Amino acid sequence: MAENTAAGTEPRRVEPRSVLVTGANRGIGRAIAERFVAAGDRVATIYRSGDLPAGVLGVVGDITDTAAVDAAFTEVEAAHGPVEVLVANAGITRDQLLMRMTDEDFETVVDVNLTGTFRCVRRASKQMIRMRRGRIVLISSVVGLYGGQGQVNYAASKSALVGMARSITRELGGRGITANVVAPGFIDTAMTAALPEERQQAYRAAIPAGRFAQPDEVAGVVHFLASADAAYVNGAVIPVDGGLGMGH
Template sequence: MSRSVLVTGAGRGIGLAVARAFAAAGDRVTATYRTAPPPGDLFGVECEVTDTASVHRAFTAAERRHGPVEVVVANAGMTRDGLLARMSDDDFTTVVDTNLTGAYRVARRAAPAMVDAGWGRLVFVSSSVALSGEAGQVNYAASKSALIGLARSLTRELAPHGITANVVAPGYTETEMAAAVGERRRTAWLAQIPAGRAATPAEVAAAVRYVAGADAGYVTGAVIPVDGGAGMGH
């Protein structure tokens, strides 16, 4: 059955792959973006997740086009890497406001309609760094690990209403953001992955689609790693 799906940060990378996967399955997809719109075959809506009014406008556009949003994938995120001693307050708070508080704003806007419908799927795209940590990414790791507490608290609140809240935690994935790191860092990351390669965005999207599906109604508050075994034991 076709559903109304909203994916944040869907202009490229994992978010775009997720939006395309849902669209290919016949769902009605709203792909939000901040700077780079998605390809024309997707319904793109500009959205700044650090701005509550912008989030509201994006949902309103999705509702008018596709009906009440039934599946939300909170994927929008950013990095501002740096060692702790050199990291500014703005570097820390901007990353947290985008990656964590942005996801909270999106979930808060989505929840009432899901409660009214007695069904909904909230999926938060985190990172393997949330579980293992990474030097130079205290802001990013803190924001991504906090998504787990967010999803599990929402599970306590919303599971009685037929709504699930899960976290998908990709490891090193072949995206433009990952390609921006140096070859030395890339080699070091690959050496830690038992599978010996990076994930593709489509593989992450497959995990997102699973927890957003009808068959995953009893899967909630879970963290699903898509990392080639790199995070075993975390």
Template sequence: MSTTTTPRTVLITGGNRGIGYALAEEFVAQGHRVAVTSRSGTGGPDGALTVAGDVTDGASIDAAFDAIEAELGPVEVVVANAGITRDTLLMRMSEDDFTSVIDTNLTGAFRVVKRASKGMLKARFGRIVLISSVVGLYGSAGQVNYSSSKSALVGFARSISRELGARGITANVVAPGFIETDMTAELPEAQQAEYKKNIPAGRYGSASEVAKVVAWLASDDAAYITGAVIPVDGGLGMGH
């Protein structure tokens, strides 16, 4: 099966490490014009334009878009990937632990997508991909803040789909499961084995496996898919 790829201007937030970095690498490899934001303005992969951008600050996001548009043209594909965790049990979770995660993971996506939608509406074309998580729908003890922010992206994408769908703009959610990153590598081996027992595929995923799904959603072949939640989790959350 061949994928039709029209070169697009792609923006990935939080593209300096982990899944975001792999996303940027994949889009570069497919011949797209790629920009990534990181808070420091450094750290993106070769072939990508890296700009400073803090998703918790609307003015910072505006400035990032201005810089990207000047260099690469209007953003046609936006991947809202920047996210944080502040894991702790509900009884110990401070209000700041909760609101700061929501502000980055959910309101941050809102700031980025709202700014991107201006150019998309004008062009009557756009691909919006929101990076959620299996725990958004499956739940996870100690992650009330994180799972709330990630499940909220589903309602966000579906509402955008209804608002903007007739303008050639799609909005979808990709929900990774346990992915091999620096974070999972630090887990004790016994804990890793325990987690893997619950994954039907019997292994963690790779960041590139997530990246290929996101790139496909942004391709010409996925024009009639919107409001979908696509799990990349080895079967961990099926049915959720």
């Protein structure tokens, strides 16, 4: 381990870390997992199905089930050691206009995106507290701060992650643990590619950068928040949206 370069700075750990990225089988989660693998970390994921990037330990599990989350973490810990970096990325959408949205539409999205994240954070924090170090990064969305038509459930679940991260910061910040939020905008993934071309053009026109982000651009911000350079960044919301939300 390298020595500190200044009083109060966090030691720069040179050995591989145990990193868990939920939902690393596609899109942003996949890019995040690949970034940590490339950096030499031991990377695992909890996911439902699909193929995974090379070098990622996959544990099939359901984050809406507390027992399944606990079992998945136990398996990851046995293979890679206690989780030092948790990236809570897994999420779903069930878009529908407010008056047509069912209770099930709302509750299912909240259970995965918000309560599922809580289950993973709670489980990871047990070992982080013992180690007196840890990085928690919650993947929100510009929609959580900006709003989105037909996305009352999704926006509610993603905006709530901000309050979660800031409450974790106040609880655990003194134990060497950080909890931050990354709020991506429109990302060039299979989901956006499936949108009608006219809608894609309308979205691009609303983005000051004039384009969608690449998944790796989000992964780079997540990787920074998990690094020693971000040891004093805690409870922050980092937008990666090309200027769409302007911090809102």
